[in-house]
Amino acid sequence: MQDTHTVGSIGEGAMRAIAISLGSALTLTLLVACAPASMPEPEEGAAFFAANCTSCHGRDGRGEGPLSAGLSPKPTDLTLLARRNGGTFPTARALSYIYGDPQGGHLARVMPQFGGAMADDLVPLEVDGVLTPTPRALAGLLAYMESIQR
Secondary structure, three states: OHHHHHHHHHHHHHHHHHHHHHHHHHHHHHHHHHOOOOOOOHHHHHHHHHHHOHHHHOOOOOOOOOOHHHOOOOOOOHHHOOHHHOOOOOHHHHHHHHHOOOOOOHHHOOOOOOHHHHOOOEEEEEEOOEEEEEEHHHHHHHHHHHHOOO
């Protein structure tokens, strides 16, 4: 009887160790699976900008695209966002405006909303000190826009 109890105790301890090892392995696997391969670089954002933004904002981002003459209000000069925000690029405001409508009414803006088209591939972007799940295309676009500030 003593032998059975000893074997049972060893079995329980071994089972705990296996459960802890499996739990640790599962946690590590989930963390690796959730980790982004890499954050997008400004060049990736430049490609998105060229495909989606130049007709209004121009190739240089200054608001002088081929369609800008017929728009009211005129497209924003994207190279002055940091200057107009005390020298700091307004990541949260730009993210909000590009991804959706900060005013809450879709008729209050001329620029298209890109949220739905971007929502599948998320990366952790730091916004006001908080890691925020952000579409990769938008994170790249924000990196590019920050790189063209003057």
